[in-house]
Every structure is written in C-alpha cells, then in structure tokens.
Amino acid sequence: xxxxxxxxxxxxxxxxxxxxxxxxxxxxxxxxxxxxxxxxxxxxxxxxxxxxxxxxxxxxxxxxxxxxxxxxxxxxxxxxxxxxxxxxxxxxxxxxxxxxxxxxxxxxxxxxxxxxxxxxxxxxxxxxxxxxxxxxxxxxxxxxxxxxxxxxxxxxxxxxxxxxxxxxxxxxxxxxxxxxxxxxxxxxxxxxxxxxxxxxxxxxxxxxxxxxxxxxxxxxxxxxxxxxxxxxxxxxxxxxxxxxxxxxxxxxxxxxxxxxxxxxxxxxxxxxxxxxxxxxxxxxxxxxxxxxxxxxxxxxxxxxxxxxxxxxxxxxxxxxxxxxxxxxxxxxxxxxxxxxxxxxxxxxxxxxxxxxxxxxxxxxxxxxxxxxxxxxxxxxxxxxxxxxxxxxxxxxxxxxxxxxxxxxxxxxxxxxxxxxxxxxxxxxxxxxxxxxxxxxxxxxxxxxxxxxxxxxxxxxxxxxxxxxxxxxxxxxxxxxxxxxxxxxxxxxxxxxxxxxxxxxxxxxxxxxxxxxxxxxxxxxxxxxxxxxxxxxxxxxxxxxxxxxxxxxxxxxxxxxxxxxxxxxxxxx
Amino acid sequence: xxxxxxxxxxxxxxxxxxxxxxxxxxxxxxxxxxxxxxxxxxxxxxxxxxxxxxxxxxxxxxxxxxxxxxxxxxxxxxxxxxxxxxxxxxxxxxxxxxxxxxxxxxxxxxxxxxxxxxxxxxxxxxxxxxxx
Numbered sequence: 001x002x003x004x005x006x007x008x009x010x011x012x013x014x015x016x017x018x019x020x021x022x023x024x025x026x027x028x029x030x031x032x033x034x035x036x037x038x039x040x041x042x043x044x045x046x047x048x049x050x051x052x053x054x055x056x057x058x059x060x061x062x063x064x065x066x067x068x069x070x071x072x073x074x075x076x077x078x079x080x081x082x083x084x085x086x087x088x089x090x091x092x093x094x095x096x097x098x099x100x101x102x103x104x105x106x107x108x109x110x111x112x113x114x115x116x117x118x119x120x121x122x123x124x125x126x127x128x129x130x131x132x133x134x135x136x137x138x139x140x141x142x143x144x145x146x147x148x149x150x151x152x153x154x155x156x157x158x159x160x161x162x163x164x165x166x167x168x169x170x171x172x173x174x175x176x177x178x179x180x181x182x183x184x185x186x187x188x189x190x191x192x193x194x195x196x197x198x199x200x201x202x203x204x205x206x207x208x209x210x211x212x213x214x215x216x217x218x219x220x221x222x223x224x225x226x227x228x229x230x231x232x233x234x235x236x237x238x239x240x241x242x243x244x245x246x247x248x249x250x251x252x253x254x255x256x257x258x259x260x261x262x263x264x265x266x267x268x269x270x271x272x273x274x275x276x277x278x279x280x281x282x283x284x285x286x287x288x289x290x291x292x293x294x295x296x297x298x299x300x301x302x303x304x305x306x307x308x309x310x311x312x313x314x315x316x317x318x319x320x321x322x323x324x325x326x327x328x329x330x331x332x333x334x335x336x337x338x339x340x341x342x343x344x345x346x347x348x349x350x351x352x353x354x355x356x357x358x359x360x361x362x363x364x365x366x367x368x369x370x371x372x373x374x375x376x377x378x379x380x381x382x383x384x385x386x387x388x389x390x391x392x393x394x395x396x397x398x399x400x401x402x403x404x405x406x407x408x409x410x411x412x413x414x415x416x417x418x419x420x421x422x423x424x425x426x427x428x429x430x431x432x433x434x435x436x437x438x439x440x441x442x443x444x445x446x447x448x449x450x451x452x453x454x455x456x457x458x459x460x461x462x463x464x465x466x467x468x469x470x471x472x473x474x475x476x477x478x479x480x481x482x483x484x485x486x487x488x489x490x491x492x493x494x495x496x497x498x499x500x501x502x503x504x505x506x507x508x509x510x511x512x513x514x515x516x517x518x519x520x521x522x523x524x525x526x527x528x529x530x531x532x533x534x535x536x537x538x539x540x541x542x543x544x545x546x547x548x549x550x551x552x553x554x555x556x557x558x559x560x561x562x563x564x565x566x567x568x569x570x571x572x
Numbered sequence: 573x574x575x576x577x578x579x580x581x582x583x584x585x586x587x588x589x590x591x592x593x594x595x596x597x598x599x600x601x602x603x604x605x606x607x608x609x610x611x612x613x614x615x616x617x618x619x620x621x622x623x624x625x626x627x628x629x630x631x632x633x634x635x636x637x638x639x640x641x642x643x644x645x646x647x648x649x650x651x652x653x654x655x656x657x658x659x660x661x662x663x664x665x666x667x668x669x670x671x672x673x674x675x676x677x678x679x680x681x682x683x684x685x686x687x688x689x690x691x692x693x694x695x696x697x698x699x700x701x702x703x704x
Contacts, residue, residue, distance in 0.1 A: 133586070133587035133588055133638055133640075134587060139587075145614075145616070146587075147643055148586065148642065148643025148644060149586060149587050149588075149639070149640045149643075152638055152639035152640060153588070153638050153639065217589075221589055222589025222590070223587075223589050224589075261590075262590075262591075262592050263596075352687070352688060353686055353688055354688055386667070386687050387667065387669060388667070388669060462595055462599075465592055465595070466595075466596055466599055466600075469691060470691075472690070473690045473691055473692055479688070482688040483688075483690065491670065494669055496669075496671075497639065567612075568613070570610055570611075570612035570613070572594075572595050572598040572602070572608070572610045
C-alpha cells in the first residue's frame, strides 16, 4: 500500500433493515387478529418458514409497516438519477432493448465463426466468446495438459492466426464483442485489437467487454495462472491502456456469475462482486488513474437465479451500493462512474439434466427477473446445457426466449414496473444491507486480496453451497424432476466435439511455428520478460508479441517465468 | 477392534476449476464417517494414481465436468493397474453424456453419478460396495 490508498475513506454504515422494527398500523393489527389468525388456526400454512433459494426469510405480507423510514424520492429516485434504484437510463428498455448476447464457442475458430454468423443472422445483437479450458489456462492446443480438453468447453485459440479466423467476415467496428477470458485476458485482448487493426477498425470506436476479472477466479471459478499481485497488475495495465486507446471498450466485467454458480447466496454474490469492484478501483487509483476517467469503463456481470424477487432486489441493490461507494469512498464527481452497468446470464447451475425441456421454462423466468431488474445485456442458457454445449436448435430457443420477453410480454413498456412494491423495496433494502455487512468485514480484513488469501469468501461460498445441497437432499428445497416430480426420461441429442479438433489445432500450430520468424518471436518474448520485471505497462509488449504470431502459450509462459504460478489452499 | 474407516480420494483431474461438486462430495462423505482426502485442482492421472497408492484408498471419486472424461479415465485406470491397485473402486461424478457411460464402465469405472444425484445415494453405493 502506498500513500495514495490513504485517501480512501471508510464506507458509511448501511441503511437499517426496516422489518426489524415494524410498527403495523391499527388496521393491519386488526386484520391479523380478526382475519389472519382464524385462517391459520383452521388452515396452517404449508411450511413453518418461507425462505428464498438463498435461505433469506420472507414474510407473509409486506405493508407500509415494512418501510417506515422509506422515502420514495431519496431511496427510489428516478431512472438515470442517483441512487439508480430504478435503472441507469431515463427511458430504460423503452428507449433501447438490452443487448441479446449469447455466449458461444466450441471446436475450432472456423466452427465458432460459423455459429457467430448464424446467431447474428437470427437477430442477436452482440457477440460473446467462450474459450476452451487450455486457452483459459494459457496453454496452446498442443500442450500435454491440453489433451482431451481442446475445443470442448469453448473455442480453441492459440494464436493471432486463430483469432483472425474467429472473426472472419465479422466487422469488429460494428459488432460489440464480449470475451470470457481472465488470466490470459491481456493476451486475448491484444489478439482482438490486432484483428480490429487489420480490418481497419478505429480502436477509439471499438466497443465490447473483456471479462478480465481475476479476483473471482481465486474466489470461485479457479482458472488462475499467476499469483494475485502480478495478476492484479495485468488487470490494471489493461485499464490504463484502455483509458488511452479504447475509451468505449470495457476492459473488465466484474463478475458475480461464477461466485453464484459456485454455490453462494444472492447476498454473497452481490457483496463479493462489488467488493472485487472496489479492489479494482483502488488498484487503478494506486496506479495514478483518475476515478472519474477509468471507472465509467468498468462493467459488471450477475447471475439470474430462480428466486424471482430476490434476483430483482439484488440488481436494484447493486446499483445503490455502487453509487454510494463511488461518491462516498472515492469522492467521484462523474455520474458516469456512479451508474453500475451489467450483463446477466441465467443460472447454469439451476439447469437439470433430468427432463431438460423444463430448462426452457426456468430460463425464461430467470431472464424476466434480469429484465425487470434493469439489465443492459443478457445471455439465456440453452435447455441442453446440463449435458453439453448447446446445439444450434437449443441455442435458437434460448435466443427466442429473450425476443418473446422483449416483444410479447409488455414488461418493457414501463421503467422499473416493480418500483414501490412494499415487498420489492423491503427486499432491496435487506439485500443491500446484507451486502454492506460483508463489504465491511472484507474492508476490516484489509481488502479482497487479503480476504482471498485467508480463504474467507471461498469458505463462505462452500458453506452456502453445502447448506443448499443438504436442503435438496432433505427435500426442504425442491428441484422439479430431480428430487420431486421425477418421471421417465427421453433421450436428448447433444453436441459432440471429438478429438479431430485437437488434431486440426496441432497441425495449424506446427505450420504456424514453421512459417513465422522465430527469431522475431524470441526477441519480442524476451522484451516482454524484461518489461515484466520492471513496472512498465505490459500491454504494448504483449501486443508486439501477439503480432509476431507468438502463441498464447509462449506469451503466458514468458510471464510464468517472471511471475511464477499460483496454487490455492484446497478447502473442503 | 475399532472398525477401519473407508478411505476415499476425491480428485479433480484436467484443467477445469469448477470444484463445487467435488467439495460437496468430500464433505458429505466425511460427514458420513469416511476418511476423505481431497487432491485439489488440476491433477494429472499420474498424480491421482500416485496419491491413491500413497494414501492406500478404497475409493477414488473423480469430478469431471469438462468433457475430458474419455481421455482421463482410461489413462487413470491403466496407471492404477500398473501400480497393482486392482481393488480400488473408481467413481465418476459430473457431466457425462449418456453415450459415453458404457465405454467408461468397460474401462473399469464402477459407477457414474450424473447431475442431480443426492449425496445419500453416493454414500449408500460406497457402503454397499466396500462392505466391511
């Protein structure tokens, strides 16, 4: 920590949870006594306690008594005005629908390029790239550890040559592209920028999102390569590079999605994600970047799980927390830094392998929550994803689900239709307050990197995930088709990816290494190694290496030489 | 003489880091009275086979969600045979297409548990298989 971090002020206390001091009106009390009690005596409720999927208690009825200190103008405000409870744009989905951005990637760059062009032809409005595990871990397709994994969970990208094929005939100047890549994010981004340059696209106008959220990798998804400190440096390098060169590109998508998929509660997802966000903001400030200049480029990514209102409350609370933190912790003066923009993906972990067509219904309800919560961008999962990557048939239904919500249901006709609901406002307050409690705890530990090093978020998530599994095993929570309403199964045709993908990739790499100038590659990799030992921004060096057709594996290895690798303490 | 605890190695092979399932199983088996060793992430078949020998386990539980099962499982089974671990029960949990189940069982995998399996079913399977 250097001097600049001292200017960061502690966070203000959270708002009180209103239900703790409920004072029901005389009429409400009379209703409880004369109407409710006799009913309960005659017909007890189905359960002693009702809770969200996260285990958060829910009352029978919400009334003005739940919002005693609530002030509509202060706590709700107006869309595009602080505290952004109602959304970040004044006309929200009346003005512009969310971006329908389906995550896609499998096999070789050719296979995925074809799927991209199919999705665009079907009316999708943005691209989102899934990379395979070797690419995510910074290994070339022909590395021994890549065996069996090439092209399986996403597309295999080992060099700029692959990236050129991936975006062939897709004009990057006109399409926004999201790339789900973290530890090697700087390298993949450099490849993307190189393709854009070759296409003649102006970097200043390029728009898209790099996931690049390494903190949630240590916390949840576990695709890390380097230790936290050099990893954070790489992330801040991309911020600094982005502010100067690609002002419309989001260099990061601070992600709760994977935290939730790892089994967290909604409050944990929100708290850990926003605390990660604060860690990145503070990292940028320590680098000397101006909060009001770089924070507007930071974007977020949340899960849309099955508990409808809890999810909506989560998105609304997220915007309020971010605004408060930017203004009160960092003294931001730029409203663009206060407004939290987010992408949403429906919950992969809620999909069932059993009776897979039910997943269409789950996904539709989850997507609706994201839309009502004011999302800027949305991915809907396909019905077959508990088995494999989606077929074209399944992916089409998933996209159609969004189009039905957008064009048939009428939910886009008005901004924040649930605003002012006693229940939704109370739940928003409670989720916000629960998240602030976690944020303060992590502040007290010395920040997120320190908390990760003592496995704090990892342990909290593991506890929540085990609690939920036990609730399923005891049938306290129901998953239709899994622990209740079980029926005979019909066979489902799924996408198969065979080993010919790995062979084609290996051949392409052999050819690449024979055709390029290996002296030039070695020279640029050495320059990168030297820069990594200094405090220089590594983006220009990575970009140079990429342009010489150094492979992803070679570039990541050069950084492994300097940074070393990270091993987590495994907790169970 | 006190009953010897069933010893289980829970392993996460391949490059995938999604360890939610592996961690739940490790804890559920431990809560059911078994001795559980969790390897942590990104174990090669060689590392898993060596750990199994060293820890002298009765059961190996592999968590695989990435689609690499057809490569990993036969390699591990061959290594276990080489090391003389013919009695060890190898279980797989995760995302395994129906079409691959028969060939995995043929390679020596005792059982495959698909998404949605309760921890109780796995515990019962192990108890039946390793009757002491």
